[in-house]
Structures are given as C-alpha cells and as structure tokens.
Amino acid sequence: MATFDPTEHQHIRYNPLKAEWVLVSPHRAKRPWKGQVEKLPEDNIPRKDSNNPLCPGSTRSNGEVNPEYEGTFVFKNDFEALLQDGPPPEKSDDPLFQAAPAYGTCKVMCFHPWSDMTLPIMQDKEVRAVVDKWAEINQELGQKFLWVQLFENRGAMMGCSNPHPHCQIWASSFLPNELAVKDRTQKEFYDKYKKPMLVDYTEKELSKKERVVIESKHWVWLVPYWAVWPYETMLLPKRHVLRLEDLNNEERDDLCVIMKKLLSKYDNMFEISFPYSMGWHGAPTGERLKANNDHWQLHALYYPPLLRSATVKKFMVGYEMLAQCQRDLTAEQAAEKLCNLSDVHYKTKS
Amino acid sequence: MATFDPTEHQHIRYNPLKAEWVLVSPHRAKRPWKGQVEKLPEDNIPRKDSNNPLCPGSTRSNGEVNPEYEGTFVFKNDFEALLQDGPPPEKSDDPLFQAAPAYGTCKVMCFHPWSDMTLPIMQDKEVRAVVDKWAEINQELGQKFLWVQLFENRGAMMGCSNPHPHCQIWASSFLPNELAVKDRTQKEFYDKYKKPMLVDYTEKELSKKERVVIESKHWVWLVPYWAVWPYETMLLPKRHVLRLEDLNNEERDDLCVIMKKLLSKYDNMFEISFPYSMGWHGAPTGERLKANNDHWQLHALYYPPLLRSATVKKFMVGYEMLAQCQRDLTAEQAAEKLCNLSDVHYKTKS
Ligand SMILES: O=P(O)(O)O[C@H]1O[C@H](CO)[C@@H](O)[C@H](O)[C@H]1O
Ligand SMILES: O=P(O)(O)O[C@H]1O[C@H](CO)[C@@H](O)[C@H](O)[C@H]1O
Numbered sequence: 001m002a003t004f005d006p007t008e009h010q011h012i013r014y015n016p017l018k019a020e021w022v023l024v025s026p027h028r029a030k031r032p033w034k035g036q037v038e039k040l041p042e043d044n045i046p047r048k049d050s051n052n053p054l055c056p057g058s059t060r061s062n063g064e065v066n067p068e069y070e071g072t073f074v075f076k077n078d079f080e081a082l083l084q085d086g087p088p089p090e091k092s093d094d095p096l097f098q099a100a101p102a103y104g105t106c107k108v109m110c111f112h113p114w115s116d117m118t119l120p121i122m123q124d125k126e127v128r129a130v131v132d133k134w135a136e137i138n139q140e141l142g143q144k145f146l147w148v149q150l151f152e153n154r155g156a157m158m159g160c161s162n163p164h165p166h167c168q169i170w171a172s173s174f175l176p177n178e179l180a181v182k183d184r185t186q187k188e189f190y191d192k193y194k195k196p197m198l199v200d201y202t203e204k205e206l207s208k209k210e211r212v213v214i215e216s217k218h219w220v221w222l223v224p225y226w227a228v229w230p231y232e233t234m235l236l237p238k239r240h241v242l243r244l245e246d247l248n249n250e251e252r253d254d255l256c257v258i259m260k261k262l263l264s265k266y267d268n269m270f271e272i273s274f275p276y277s278m279g280w281h282g283a284p285t286g287e288r289l290k291a292n293n294d295h296w297q298l299h300a301l302y303y304p305p306l307l308r309s310a311t312v313k314k315f316m317v318g319y320e321m322l323a324q325c326q327r328d329l330t331a332e333q334a335a336e337k338l339c340n341l342s343d344v345h346y347k348t349k350s
Numbered sequence: 351m352a353t354f355d356p357t358e359h360q361h362i363r364y365n366p367l368k369a370e371w372v373l374v375s376p377h378r379a380k381r382p383w384k385g386q387v388e389k390l391p392e393d394n395i396p397r398k399d400s401n402n403p404l405c406p407g408s409t410r411s412n413g414e415v416n417p418e419y420e421g422t423f424v425f426k427n428d429f430e431a432l433l434q435d436g437p438p439p440e441k442s443d444d445p446l447f448q449a450a451p452a453y454g455t456c457k458v459m460c461f462h463p464w465s466d467m468t469l470p471i472m473q474d475k476e477v478r479a480v481v482d483k484w485a486e487i488n489q490e491l492g493q494k495f496l497w498v499q500l501f502e503n504r505g506a507m508m509g510c511s512n513p514h515p516h517c518q519i520w521a522s523s524f525l526p527n528e529l530a531v532k533d534r535t536q537k538e539f540y541d542k543y544k545k546p547m548l549v550d551y552t553e554k555e556l557s558k559k560e561r562v563v564i565e566s567k568h569w570v571w572l573v574p575y576w577a578v579w580p581y582e583t584m585l586l587p588k589r590h591v592l593r594l595e596d597l598n599n600e601e602r603d604d605l606c607v608i609m610k611k612l613l614s615k616y617d618n619m620f621e622i623s624f625p626y627s628m629g630w631h632g633a634p635t636g637e638r639l640k641a642n643n644d645h646w647q648l649h650a651l652y653y654p655p656l657l658r659s660a661t662v663k664k665f666m667v668g669y670e671m672l673a674q675c676q677r678d679l680t681a682e683q684a685a686e687k688l689c690n691l692s693d694v695h696y697k698t699k700s
Binding site for chain 2: 002003004005006009010011012013014016020021023025027028030031032033034035036039061079080081082083086087088089090094095096097098099100101102103147149151152153156157158159160161162168170172174176177178179189193197200201204225277279281301303315317318319321322323324325326
C-alpha cells in the first residue's frame, strides 16, 4: 500500500479547541463546479454617500445624526440583538424546554470616514486607531458583561449589509456556545499540561513551519492544522496575552503591520476585496475578570468563504450541517498558496 | 416590569440534542434589510437534457452512461469525498496534531427521471419508491459503515449544483461530530429518564400543540423549540423507531403523504421551490448494529435558509460563526406561519 500523503489521501483531523473533527478529502479538489456563482464584490463604492447611515454627517434610521468623524466612530446598533434589560423567561423543570435570560448590548464601529476604504489600504496609524478602539471597547464592555464578541462581516457574501468599513461588538451576560466549549477545552489542556493550549500550539507551529504564513516580531499568522474553511486562518500573539487591552504599544503597532499584510494577501488572491467573517477571542470578562484565566490565549479567527475564484465559494451545507465539516485542499496547501502571494495590496502597487 | 412574552422579549433557549443554546431576539425582526439579495430559483428547468449528468441516458464525467431509468436511480458519486480505502495517517502523540483514518463511500440518488420534478409534486407512489430506496441504502451501507448520512441539498442557494431531483448518501467509518454529540446527549437522557429523549419530546409537543405544524397518523412535523434557522423543522415518527429500514408499510405510506404536505407548505411560502438542506438521523450502524441503541429515535431535519422573502436569507455569519446562533422570529411564530399555509402545492392547484 502507498505511504500516507496528506495532500493525496483522505483523513480526519481533530480541532482540540472545539473538540471536533474535520474531514479532509484532498483527492476531491478535481471536482468540476456547475453550481451557484456569486456576484463580484462592488468595486466603485462612493467615498461619501449621505444615504449611507454609516457615513459622517448621515442621519440614521432612528433619527440620530452622525458626527463629522475623522477617525473611528462607535455607536449603539440601531437594531440590537441584545438589549440591556427586559423580563426574564419563566423557569421550567423540563430539561427539553429550557430558556434562560439574556442581556447585552450591540455596538457598531466604523473604521474610517470613507466608504471606499478597507483595513489593508488604510495607513498604519489609522489601523492603530482601530486596534486601540477595539481594546478600549473590550475593556469598557468587559466591566459589565461576561463576554464581549468583536467581529467583522466583510462583503455582501458574508451577510454584510453595508460596504462602509466597520465591525460590530455584541456583549452578553452569558458565555456563547463557542466560548463555553473553548473555555472548557483550554482549561482541560492547561490542567493536564500546565501550559496554555494556544501558547503551546503557536510554539509548535513556529518550529514546524508548515502552516505559518507570516511571522513578525510579536505575532504569528497561520492556517490552523484543523481549519475547515478553505483559507481559514488564525492570528496569535507570541507572548501569553489574555485580552486585547493587555497588548502593549509595540505589540499593537506590530499587529497593524501584520494585519495589513494578511488582508493584502487575502485581497491579492483573486484581486477583489476578499469576503470573510473575523473576530477576536480572549479570556472571558465581567464576573470572570478577576478569576484565573491563565488557560486562555488571545487570538483572532478569519473565516473566508471563497474556494476556487472570486465567485465560487465553499458551501457548508448538507453533509456539513448534518454531520461534519469537509474540506478539499489541505491546511498546508492553503498556507503555501497564501505564502506565495504578495503582501503588498494590489490596489497600492505602483 | 412587563411579564415575559417570548414574541417580544429576548432570551436564550437550549437544544438538548446538541447541548447548545440559541439566542432569540424577536424584537429585532423590524430591522430593514439592505444586504445581499439572492437570485430567484430557476423555474423553467428542461425536463430532459442530455448534457445533465443526472438524466436518464446521459454520459457522466467518468464516461459511464446512465440507464434509461424510470423510477429512482442510484450510482457512486463520481467525486467521492470518502473512498473505501487508502493508507492511514501516521499516529501522533501530540494532542494538538491528531489525525485519524477515514473510510467511506458516497452515492447519488435520483428521485425521478424528469429534471423539472420535485418531491412535493411527484405522485404518492413515486415518493414511496424514494422512501423504500432510502431504507434499502441505509440498510445496505449500514452493514459495513458506522454512519450512513442521507441528505438532500435543494436549490443553488444551498450549494446544489444540479436542479435534477436527487439526494446524496455519504457513509463513513467514523461517527461524524453532530452524531457523536447526539449519541451522547440522547444516551445521558435515556440513562436518567429511562425514555428516549425524542420520544418524550414528541409526546410533549403533541400535547402542547404550540409548534406542531402537521400531525398525521404515524408522523409529526414540528418546529423544534430550539430551532436556529428561521423555518427549521423536524419530522418524527410517533412510534419509537431506530432506523429508516424499520419503518413498516403503513408508516412509509404515511411518510410520503406528510412529506408532500410539508414540502408543499414550504414551496407555498414564497411560491418558489423552497431551498433547504435536509437529512435523516437514526441509530448508528456498522459495528453498532447489534449494540443497544434504545436511546436513539429516527428523525429528519430540514434547514431552509430563507428569512423574509424568496431572495433574502438569514446569514449565519460573524456572531453565529464565532459565538452562537441567533434568530429573530420565534419557533412558535414560524410554526404558526407554516400552519397557515396551504398544504396543496401552488403548482398543482387548479
Ligand atoms: O456534492 P455536491 O452537491 O457537489 O456539493 C455540495 O454538497 C456537499 C455536501 O453537503 C458539500 O460538501 C459541498 O460544499 C456542496 O457544494
Ligand atoms: O447586523 P447585520 O450586519 O445587519 O447582520 C449580519 O450579521 C449578524 C451577526 O453576525 C447576523 O446575525 C445577521 O444574520 C447578518 O445578516
């Protein structure tokens, strides 16, 4: 029998953070695609549009007028999925009909006053303002809420309803599913190996060098061994850091540089503004602020849906929804492809 | 403070099968939508197209010629995500880099010789042939494989690359994530309450009547209390049944009738062929065929993506991917909407 080659032979890989497996079927990449083709992302977005509720000076749906902001701008989401109060659901003894209270708040954060701007083509100091604001909001909402989820949906393909560069922050009184699992798996690992899982993982990836795309002085950008999306990646600090607000000045500057490079590589892949959902995960906050969270390590996750071209995405449907995620190209192949792309954005090349 | 009203006040609900919560924010349904609008599903699909590899008499990409089939037709997927053999990955001692062998097979099953046919407009006896074939394949592949996943991706929006009515069967040597979790949660419930979780759940839903959409002699179609997709539903037998092949003659006939009604209601909602992923979950097979699987109950799941209209779907992105699923309308509101729709397909109404 042939010897095992991960780029040729099917296997499953384990994600120790989520306690889940992914099916890797590299032989399937040859499959032709006759299914749905997406629209190309819009490419001539007006810089300023008074009908766009995220622009400086615009009137939003609740009647509020945005200031003529020049850097970042944060406001309460006009359609919050989580409100600060409301009556709690009744308690039930039946294990099959369990409801629980949920409180929180949702904010929107604009990155820049111009709608045609994106993080990779912003200036370093403008990106630094975004990073500082992220840290500030995480700290501020973390005083009150157990979890602060900072995330960006980029591109219409990812359900983003406004092209203006922005992210969202949803803070909640409960630990959402993904984090409840990651809290448990990291704790179990820490108790067993006396080391934070993701600190150990980062060191190992740095020595293996098979999935690292960019290494900077303070950060590592890599394709995780257990990635499910074709070009899914993770961004991790080299130092053990619990939360965004704990990053020092030098780490923040370095983060801006590596983030611009990684987003440029993404955009360069198909010469479009690469769609994705991204978000930050760090130690829980609120009532957990003063607890021991040493098993946690700050990291950002990027989940881009595209597979073959600017218009053909990977569908996580049928088998994936009902059974288990499946991917065609391996994590190592994705890392290699990302490594080979220029880290200078195609729009800024002269 | 106001008393709790699930259609007004945010809360979280627990899914005991997946051991996960969903965030319900009914107040958010008023949010306007300015994001991506989907293409309408194709409506004049040619009945017979010799270029379509699923049609009778067509030549497929591997050179094989389909028979002139008149009922169902099953063949091996030309691009299998799971193959029957291959070398296994090397064993690793590192908990962060775990790979394991995966074997299996993937089949495609056409429901009908005509490409413009769909299950709700097929004749009862034609649907019965589909149900019998499902049972037969599950039994056949279940002799060898631990898990047989039968699923249908319907519509281009759900990654379906061919409009011809068909489903897929992926059988594997491993228990996929979703099923590993459901096997555990159902077992824990059974050990504690001495009753299969979904048998108990079905009885309770039948007495509450808040989320039941159709009840027939042998089946119940309902919106689960913990649904995440806007019109997510579950189809369950009233009797304790482990697997598709255990359904008796009368239950199979009744299944055809209720399935046609439920799919007609779906299609009638926006007068289009309603996109969805659906699949069957029953007791594990292969090495588990002879084990005690009394904690299991057969059920089908329907996950349709549409939210507001034929072209606006719910995006499970950002917050959902990184934290927890969120829904706007409640399960009870979805059930009511489905109840009020006719169960006679709009295309067959005279
Ligand atoms: O096999 P198909 O229909 O070509 O492919 C579709 O269904 C599969 C199983 O759900 C998914 O893995 C693919 O991403 C999807 O496009
Ligand atoms: O808040 P938005 O951008 O309007 O909405 C988008 O992101 C939310 C959070 O990921 C999702 O719940 C919505 O389905 C999606 O359309």
